[in-house]
Amino acid sequence: MTIIRVALDIPIDSLFDYIAPDATQLDIGSYARVPFGKKFMIGIILAISDDAHVSHDKLKQADEILRNIPPIPPALIELFEFCSHYYHYPIGRVIMNGVPTRLRSIKPVPQRFITSFLFRLTETGYAIALSSTPGRSKTKHHLLTHLKEVGTITSKEAKQLSQRAPKLLQEFLAQGWVEKILEEPEFTPNINASPILQLTTEQITAINTIQAEIGLFNTWLLHGITGSGKTEVYLQITSMLLKQKRQVLILVPEINLTPRLEEIFRSRFPNTHLISLHSKLNPTERMNGWLQAQRGEASIVLGTRLAIFTPLPKLGLIIVDEEHDPSFKQQDGLRYSARDIAIFRAKQANAPILLGSATPSLESYYNTITGRYRRILLRARAVKNATLPIIHYVNTRSVQLKEGLSEQLLIALERTLTQKQQSMVFINRRGYAPVLLCKSCTWLATCSRCSSRLVVHLTQKNLRCHYCGYTEQLPPACPQCGDQDLMPFGHGTQRIEAALAKLFPHARILRVDRDNTRGKEAWQLILNAIHKQQVDILVGTQLLAKGHDFPNLSLVGVLNADTSLYSMDFRAEERLFAQLMQVAGRAGRAETAGEVLIQTEFPNHPLYLALQHHDYDAYAQILLREREITHFPPYSHQALLNAEAPHIAAAIEFLSMASKLVEPGKQIEIFDPVPAQMTRLKGLERAHLLVQSHSRKKLQLFLSEWYIKLCKIPHGKVRWALDVDPSEF
Template sequence: MGEVQTVEVAVDVPLHGTFTYLAREALIPGQRVLVPFGRRKVCGIVANAIPREGVEADRLKEIEASLAGVPPLPPEFFSMVEFAARYYHYPFGQALFTALPTSLREARDVVLPDETLYALTDRGVSEPPPARQTARRALWQALCDGPMTIARIKSAMPRAGAVVADWLDRGLLKRETPPSVPFEVATVPVLNDEQAAALAALSSGEGFRAWVLQGITGSGKTEVYLRRIEAELAAGRQVLILVPEINLTPQLVSRFAERFPRTRMALLHSELSDGERLRAWVDAWQGRAGIVIGTRMSVFVPLPKLGLIIVDEEHDGSFKQQDGLRYHARDLAVWRARRDKVPVVLGSATPSLETVANIRAGRYERVSLTRRAHGKASLPVIHLLDVRHLKRVEGLAEPAIDALRRRIERREMSLVYINRRGFAPVVACTECGWISGCPGCSARLVVHLLERVLRCHHCGHEEPVPRACPSCGNIDIKPLGEGTQRLESALERMFPEARVLRIDRDTTARKHAWDAIYRQVHAGEVDILVGTQMLAKGHDFGALSLVVVLNADGGLYSADYRAGERLFSQLVQVAGRAGRADVPGEVLVQTQWAEHPLYQALRANDFDGFTETQLAEREAAGFPPSTFQAVLRADAPRLGDACRFLESVSADVAGRHPAVLFSGPAPALMMRLANRERAQLILEAQRRAELHACLDELSACAADLARRAPRALRWSLDIDPQEL
């Protein structure tokens, strides 16, 4: 037997620290190993390996095997996970496995997809299979369009293995290695003066700098990104671009592929299969991908030649994970850029109040783009329609209907925005007042008429639409309010000649759905788009000249102190979809509160004035970003159990931390979710260090008390929460 090691191994379990095993082969940190844990055999990651002589083997469990397929994870990956686990007070092992692709979490060897490309030879091109061999003919036709991997070949023809072997033997097909990716840039547009000045600023200096690229919608932020990326690629460095939603990637990828046709890109998002995600992750990790584009989880991917990080739409709440390791990808991106001594660019038309506060404090530097990049384009004119004095048909005021009709006649595209999917938000009985509620949540069931179901958008519960009131038997039950499905149906009745396309979570659930939507829109095959906030983020629809906003008022008087900031940002973003090309844009916002300061700031395009007011209100109330906040949450089948647990934690910890304000416990805003009742304890402090010193003790106390609490109780800690 060779030198014996004791090895510290991280395992995906809700316990802090690592676990000691005996290794009878040389191991190094970052290796994946198979270890016994309780009655299971699980994947572990070697965190530390210390050779020791004279270790008594019977006192430690042995590592059973090394898991093959990828090299050891690099130290930089460990350091980032360690920081995230420490800052968010989350078990290191669980944080580590959260940051890995699914394939690397499993207790088995991994096999990377075969990247060999197969291409038709000249003879193969000139000798197509007979037309009667339809499957072979279809495969041949696909190969005529360009080389394909074996995975793509098998997706085109499932039993293609024998055909590929036959065509290789006959000289109809040849193997090609993936092409090298020398740096190359396609033709680039001329920057305007503001873009050129912004690029010069973002390119100045070396090492870490945190830039905020604040540009109005349509100001050409992406073109500035592309120029900045070009410099990094030319120097042989990698670029990480974080986007908030999967649906933003098709348009970005298309722009990037067009600009850098020979640069390899790695895409990382939840629509990928496990194999696709592993390949992209490894391509980024091994330095083969020059550009890495992904959603929030991509912030963890190791990049050996990182030169620049871009966080697009940095204000978006999707960058904050809402379960498990509740990290904020934007904040981790800034930390990573500082550690790796590279610049980070946070882009937005409406920077978050946290980002504005960092600009004021001198931690971030702002660069502004104040006019639209397209020569004739300008910001749309915003009109507020006071619906208290206007007749409405299916939720649409008459001026909005007239404006839609004019756009159809002029062959211009319109967008009707309503942040509520489904047919209607609720079904109600006209006799007894019964309303369709979710049996497991403090929420209403939404009507989805096409599927004839009532669905909870929180827990997923579904039930058929009743034929009569379940309470009194009355058959006169009606859907109340508007959703995207109902609006789509109404517009099709109002404008039978118009082509209406609905875009929401229901219509984009299929893989590649966004690609098809983009092709349809950019081919001019749509007259009216109907959609939710998915359409408010970064999309460029050049022919769109009118935006109609319905039911915006709900965000004005929410119990969540961030609601006003979110509403203003959403409205600025969705309004910005209009008038991005030659045709002037117009925005109609239907509201009962036209004089509200938020709407007045929106109409005046006064972002700075709005943020001044919001920051002053937050400071007066003691809310972030003027303070630092965390939330301890608990849920159980009964609210009393959750509240008693939080009361016990507060009683044990609060007295030793006078600088931290404890509020609660109190029921959560949505008290009941998925048949569990929820409560929360809010902690606030003027200084981050004081809050985290308290949280160190609080998390240990909560873990100890949870072991003695009812088994059904669950708890979690959310640092810098985005939702209360």
């Protein structure tokens, strides 16, 4: 009896057996529709066997193997299996996290999506005289003329020709005038499109270094200061691989960074098929992108973290831009790091991988010290005469602030306005004010479902929880004592925007945060406005700090930066440093010199001192020493067991029980369970347990054994999840 072993989107780490008499080894990787419980599901066949792992009377028959959909290639299956082992997550869930929803749906996929066919005129077709098509059939005449001129036509082109054309094509097909052929991947990239710019010597060195080993797996850390022209290096290396007819995968941390990069790559490689994959595509678009990549039609795939799972049979290069960005790590479900998986993938394809950043993650930086990665430095800005901005601090302990803004910053803003340059005020907090406070009884507006305060949004006159989305009307009076004197406390982007509008009535001010950038269109409009100099002052959150190139921006003001210095997370300082270096790096990217004013209570903190000297290495060394002493990554490897329950006690109890399941062995350190920093979230209380080891291998061995036991213990109302290489606590 032939059995197919199928991975399904079920939280059980095993395959499911079905009878499939016609299955062969060729079906591995294929999609199969199988009964599960009372419904049908789509799964992926991972093995064919003669014998089932369950008793024969329980076996069901597979409904259908969907051979019309191209099977998942072996390399991708291997990648999924690696993820399942490494992150200790059920294989079916791993696969279904990567495969587009449309392909996972039991609704059949119309053939026209799966294969792109061309209709080619046959010899019989050529022989048909145009005059023989009756005069009244204009479309027929038209279609035949077109075919005689060009030779082929796609259904899409036919549709553009006339609504009736696709139907006519079917008639032509029946008559043998045309034949259906598989569309050949279009591989005529205009790879000679050269830069208008003259490369800097550093860029040339970087390109030559990588080129010397272009056909080999290597992890290159392209460590180039902000504005050093890393994009140009990406373009040049990409062009080399395109010439070799290989596919290039480019990962960016934020969907907002895709349009601009897409534009740059499209204009450099105008005839190259480029697809952009991110979470805002509709299911059909995403499926199309996936299939085009799998067929090798798409030569450049640009996307956010989920694009790492795209099938790329001719993969020749991976670029991870802003590699330090925490967004590459998924925080729920399969908690993978797209950057780390990208390295596995590059190795698998024996292709180079470029990790680019002005502020590499400490892990990557450390890997260049140990020699696992190779660092290439770009120390100067690319634009001639452009320099890094001058950074000043305003000690907020010794000056009066006006609506959160210091006199120095206001003067600098005024000056920049007069010079007709752009400014940016960075405050990493959206909304109007982070706290609503009753002055008489000290009542604070808090979220009932999360351990968080409700943020005042004055434009919509409501209070919102930024963690769970809970929203309520602004109360007219204090719900506790009835006093009407409720005061918004602290500053958010909306409040700063309002204050600046009052102070600079003639300035054109644009706020940029998550509240007004939903949708790709919104971003495009904002970016256009900035580039066309229709904005004088930008007020924004970290959304603005990442990777954007605004040539006319010469002043950056930073408010409320210190908050991260109090954080419990051992990565908080690393993140703050990177973030400030990135924000500062938006200033003075072209000829006009840039200036950065940071308002802080601790201007002498080592972080701020290193920042002032733009000295990434110095600060990275300080952080590394701390990590070494405290045995934190990169000097150890970690996993976090997260538990959540209606009450914290249950979560802690579960974790205590879990910690005793396996004898940890000498090289594994298990910490006590502790409540998470954000203890309540969306109505559940959360705790976690940290496990670490200096040996990744030892940690993995422990986790494998532990995971099997964890799956077996009764957990009642507790929900748990394992997070390998956690990035947030």
